[in-house]
Amino acid sequence: MKNILYVDLTERSSKVIERPELFSTYLGGSGVASKLLLEETEPGTDPFSPDSPIIFASGFLVGIFPCMVKAVAMFKSPLTKNLGESHAGGYFASALKFAGYGALVIRGASENPVVLKIVDDDVKVERADSLWGLSPLDVEKTLRECRFEGMQSIISCGRAGEKLINYSNVIADRFHHFGRLGLGAIFGSKKLKAILINGRGEIPLEDPIAIKEKYEELQNEVVKSDTMLKYHNLGTPSNILEFNERGTIPSRNFKESRFRGAERISGEVMAEYFLERKISCPGCPIACIHLAELKTSFAPEHEKGRKEIFYEKVLVPYNYEPMFALGSNLLVDSPKDLLRLIYSCECLGLDAMMVGTILAWVTEAFEEGIINLDDTLEIEPRWNDTEAYLQIIQNIVDLKNPFYIKLAQGLDAASEKYGGTEFAMVVGGNGLAGYTTGYGAIAGQLVGARHSHLSNSGYSMDQKTLDQTISPEQIAGFLINQEDWLYVLYSLGTCYFARNIYKKDIVSEVLKIMGIDNTPEDLIQIGKEIFHNLFKFKIREGFELTEQKIPNRVYQMQTPLKKLEVEKMESIIKHYIHKRESEGLQLQPEEKALKELLSFEG
Numbered sequence: 001m002k003n004i005l006y007v008d009l010t011e012r013s014s015k016v017i018e019r020p021e022l023f024s025t026y027l028g029g030s031g032v033a034s035k036l037l038l039e040e041t042e043p044g045t046d047p048f049s050p051d052s053p054i055i056f057a058s059g060f061l062v063g064i065f066p067c068m069v070k071a072v073a074m075f076k077s078p079l080t081k082n083l084g085e086s087h088a089g090g091y092f093a094s095a096l097k098f099a100g101y102g103a104l105v106i107r108g109a110s111e112n113p114v115v116l117k118i119v120d121d122d123v124k125v126e127r128a129d130s131l132w133g134l135s136p137l138d139v140e141k142t143l144r145e146c147r148f149e150g151m152q153s154i155i156s157c158g159r160a161g162e163k164l165i166n167y168s169n170v171i172a173d174r175f176h177h178f179g180r181l182g183l184g185a186i187f188g189s190k191k192l193k194a195i196l197i198n199g200r201g202e203i204p205l206e207d208p209i210a211i212k213e214k215y216e217e218l219q220n221e222v223v224k225s226d227t228m229l230k231y232h233n234l235g236t237p238s239n240i241l242e243f244n245e246r247g248t249i250p251s252r253n254f255k256e257s258r259f260r261g262a263e264r265i266s267g268e269v270m271a272e273y274f275l276e277r278k279i280s281c282p283g284c285p286i287a288c289i290h291l292a293e294l295k296t297s298f299a300p301e302h303e304k305g306r307k308e309i310f311y312e313k314v315l316v317p318y319n320y321e322p323m324f325a326l327g328s329n330l331l332v333d334s335p336k337d338l339l340r341l342i343y344s345c346e347c348l349g350l351d352a353m354m355v356g357t358i359l360a361w362v363t364e365a366f367e368e369g370i371i372n373l374d375d376t377l378e379i380e381p382r383w384n385d386t387e388a389y390l391q392i393i394q395n396i397v398d399l400k401n402p403f404y405i406k407l408a409q410g411l412d413a414a415s416e417k418y419g420g421t422e423f424a425m426v427v428g429g430n431g432l433a434g435y436t437t438g439y440g441a442i443a444g445q446l447v448g449a450r451h452s453h454l455s456n457s458g459y460s461m462d463q464k465t466l467d468q469t470i471s472p473e474q475i476a477g478f479l480i481n482q483e484d485w486l487y488v489l490y491s492l493g494t495c496y497f498a499r500n501i502y503k504k505d506i507v508s509e510v511l512k513i514m515g516i517d518n519t520p521e522d523l524i525q526i527g528k529e530i531f532h533n534l535f536k537f538k539i540r541e542g543f544e545l546t547e548q549k550i551p552n553r554v555y556q557m558q559t560p561l562k563k564l565e566v567e568k569m570e571s572i573i574k575h576y577i578h579k580r581e582s583e584g585l586q587l588q589p590e591e592k593a594l595k596e597l598l599s600f601e602g
């Protein structure tokens with residue numbers, strides 16, 4: 001795959017450019033997107049400027065091998081003002097490829113709401129006024145064409161994106177997400193409500209017989225081994241009881257690491273009483289996307305409160321991260337309430353993890369008297385008060401008053417203005433994921449290019465080394481090795497859940513069958529280069545690792561290692577910086593590094 005489709009929303013024009021060297025050097029996915037992001041973004045561009053690009057790239061092996069499904073989006077994040085990177089499953093990556101493109105670059109902005117429609121080489125930007133204001137779920141229903149041959153994907157932002165909420169997301173094919181870091185708001189700033197791709201082409205293969213044989217071997221491994229079984233059975237919510245037992249599930253805004261209501265919202269309870277369906281991404285036999293049935297009341301104000309009679313049934317995807325963020329961390333222990341909160345984020349197009357982080361801070365800030373009823377417009381945020389939380393979410397999206405406007409900008413912005421930074425659970429501007437496992441979880445998200453637990457799996461290192469003493473240098477080394485390798489997988493389109501199937505030697509073998517001769521060591525070098533590209537972008541846009549703050553609460557929370565120590569955390573970061581700099585990556589903005597050098601010499 002060598003084609004990049006460029007679309008200009010201002011001009012409503014498009015063109016295709018062939019870049020075979022880009023794809024052969026960086027494979028696809030994060031690799032290609034990282035290079036295009038550096039090329040396409042002028043330093044210092046406002047994330048909401050028409051000049052700010054949205055870049056999508058499909059993984060090199062998407063549509064060819066099992067569990068190769070992911071599309072990568074890159075953009076300048078309105079939340080962090082540096083790298084925005086988000087991955088989604090569903091049909092998008094495959095549809096893009098079958099339409100004939102390895103990547104899609106969107107620039108410009110429309111004055112009116114539009115939808116971008118790509119049907120193979122027919123590319124149109126069409127008016128979509130009637131879609132503006134609709135939920136991504138309704139947009140998907142409206143645009144989906146049933147009599148279509150080939151692969152189809154629809155992605156769209158919700159009202160949160162239209163209102164430029166900095167942590168709004170883009171929902172893909174109804175149940176998948178480009179979550180985190182605000183892609184929805186970039187859509188909103190461009191008046192781009194949705195993208196529809198219909199791909200009817202084929203992926204040319206040099207040796208289809210050898211590929212088929214390898215495919216079957218890998219498919220067997222995926223289906224018959226235990227490696228991915230957990231994701232099919234209970235899915236990631238199986239973590240809830242397990243983490244509760246170990247004391248690694250954040251609760252009450254990370255004040256506690258066990259949750260009394262864990263049994264009630266466990267994966268087991270969800271599966272027994274609420275699970276309605278399991279669905280898969282294309283080409284994956286696992287079906288890890290668990291969908292629960294929720295009865296939502298139909299306009300109760302018109303039905304005089306008889307909501308048990310007038311309702312509709314909806315399907316809500318649930319997994320561990322939103323269940324921790326909107327469940328244990330807010331002490332919400334009713335499965336139905338938890339599903340209502342998740343569904344509210346789905347309908348509005350909001351990143352559920354960031355919403356949970358913000359609601360937890362709001363509840364604690366209210367308890368501490370940092371904010372008051374004037375700020376909240378008479379809502380009393382209390383733990384486990386779903387009605388209050390639903391109203392707060394709505395008020396954020398409606399930008400109701402200066403307090404809600406600040407919340408819409410993110411937790412760094414809100415806690416800087418109102419106080420409570422010590423319990424604002426963000427690092428690098430992004431909300432912490434649901435792991436109070438130890439140093440790896442926190443340091444990993446801090447140093448990770450996209451400040452996600454999936455940047456380098458620091459939490460899994462904590463889990464695997466619970467009974468060992470790991471030095472700061474070893475932790476830093478682990479994070480770097482993981483990052484370098486994961487960026488290879490993220491360029492191929494590998495689902496994160498399949499990382500233990502696609503080990504280094506297997507990937508090297510698979511690529512050889514595809515005609516690319518790379519040893520595992522070569523691949524690691526490619527991953528390293530991709531990571532360097534991402535950090536170059538971050539640094540260019542003003543990010544400084546040494547200036548990032550870790551909230552004090554991190555050093556008060558209980559972990560299986562007892563309390564974390566500031567000195568050890570600082571030592572991990574120092575080792576990390578030292579190791580990365582010894583690879584030739586400059587981790588300080590050049591101007592600052594030069595100034596320091598001059599003052600040292602002087």
Ligand code: SF4
Pocket residue numbers: 067068069089090231279280281284285286287288289495496497498
């Ligand atoms: S394991 Fe789940 S997320 Fe991964 S490819 Fe399969 S269905 Fe999609």
